[in-house]
Amino acid sequence: MSDASYLGDHVQRVSPRIPVASPSDYVLLLKPRVMSLVVLTALAGIVLAPVPPHPLIAFTAILAIAVGAGASGALNMWYDADIDAVMSRTAQRPIPAGRLEPESALAFGLVLSMLSVFTLGFATNWLAAALLSFTIFFYVVIYTMWLKRSTPQNIVIGGAAGALPPMVGYAAATGQIGLASVILFAIIFVWTPPHFWALALVKSDDYGRAGVPMMPNVLGADRTRLEILVYAVLLAPLGVAPWLMGFASPVYGAASAVSGAYLVWLAAQVYRKREGDAARRASMKLFLFSISYLFLLFLIIVGERALHLAGIV
Structure with missing residues (x-):
C-alpha cells in the first residue's frame, strides 16, 4: 500500500463523522x-x-x-x-x-x-x-x-x-x-389535553421507553380516558362561546356546536372502548378529528372577519 493511500485510509477511519444537514432539516x-x-x-x-x-x-x-x-x-x-x-x-x-x-x-x-x-x-x-x-x-x-x-x-x-x-x-x-383573545386562549387550552392524551394512549410504550410521565403511563389508561371525556365535555360549550359573546356568526355557532358534539361522542367512544385494536382506532380517530376541529373553528373566525373587512358580509 502506498503512503498516500495509507494516509487517506487512516484519515477516513479516525476523522470524526460530520453531520451534513440539508435545508429541509x-x-x-x-x-x-x-x-x-x-x-x-x-x-x-x-x-x-x-x-x-x-x-x-x-x-x-x-x-x-x-x-x-x-x-x-x-x-x-x-x-x-x-x-x-x-x-x-x-x-x-x-x-x-x-x-x-x-x-x-x-x-x-x-x-x-x-x-x-x-x-x-x-x-x-x-x-x-x-x-x-x-x-x-x-x-x-x-x-x-x-x-x-x-x-x-x-x-x-x-x-x-x-x-x-x-x-x-x-x-x-x-x-x-381583550376578552375575545382570552376566550380563544381558553378554547386552545382546554382542547390540548384531550388532543394529546388521545395520542398518548396509542404511544404509551414510546413514552414509557423515553421515561416521559404521560398520564397513561403514570395514572393508567382508564384514568386517562376519563380525563379525556371530561375535557371534551368542557370544550364543547366553550367552543361555542365566540358566537354567544357576539364576535362570531350563527354559522360559526352551528359549526362549533355540531363539531363539538361529535368530539364529545368520539371521546365517549375512547372511554367505552378499552381493549385491543378497537381502543387504538378510537383514540387515533379522536386525535385526528381534534386537529380538524380546532382548525375549523379558527378558519371560520378568520374567514368571517375577512369577508366582513372586504365588505362582502
Whole structure:
C-alpha cells in the first residue's frame, strides 16, 4: 500500500463523522405543522381587533409570531434529542438521526427567538413582544425542560404556551389583551389535553421507553380516558362561546356546536372502548378529528372577519 493511500485510509477511519444537514432539516426543526396552527390562531387574534391594523403590520406580526413558534420548536428538539432518539415517532428527527449537531439547533433557535421578539416589538408594540417572549420561555423552559419530564399534568399546564398565540396576535393589533383573545386562549387550552392524551394512549410504550410521565403511563389508561371525556365535555360549550359573546356568526355557532358534539361522542367512544385494536382506532380517530376541529373553528373566525373587512358580509 502506498503512503498516500495509507494516509487517506487512516484519515477516513479516525476523522470524526460530520453531520451534513440539508435545508429541509432546518425546516423540520421549526415544526411546520405546529407552526401552521400557531399562524392561524394568531391571525384570528389579529382579525378580531376592533380596528384592523395596516396589512403590512399584520403580515409582519404574523411572520414574527411564526418565527417565534419555529424557534420554540427548534429549542424543544435540541433539549429533547435524548428522548426523541428512543421514541419511534421522533427517532428520525434531524438531531437524533445524526443529520444535525445539537449545538447548531440551539444556535438556530436562539437567533430566531431574539429575531422574532424584537421584530414584533419594533413593528407593533412591546406588550405583544413580551407575550411572544413569554410564550417561547414557557414552552422551552417551563414545559420542555421541567414539566414534560416531571409530571403527568405536563400537557395541561404546558398547554398554556400553545394557547397564547391568539393573545399575542390581538395584542399586536391593539396594544392590549381583550376578552375575545382570552376566550380563544381558553378554547386552545382546554382542547390540548384531550388532543394529546388521545395520542398518548396509542404511544404509551414510546413514552414509557423515553421515561416521559404521560398520564397513561403514570395514572393508567382508564384514568386517562376519563380525563379525556371530561375535557371534551368542557370544550364543547366553550367552543361555542365566540358566537354567544357576539364576535362570531350563527354559522360559526352551528359549526362549533355540531363539531363539538361529535368530539364529545368520539371521546365517549375512547372511554367505552378499552381493549385491543378497537381502543387504538378510537383514540387515533379522536386525535385526528381534534386537529380538524380546532382548525375549523379558527378558519371560520378568520374567514368571517375577512369577508366582513372586504365588505362582502
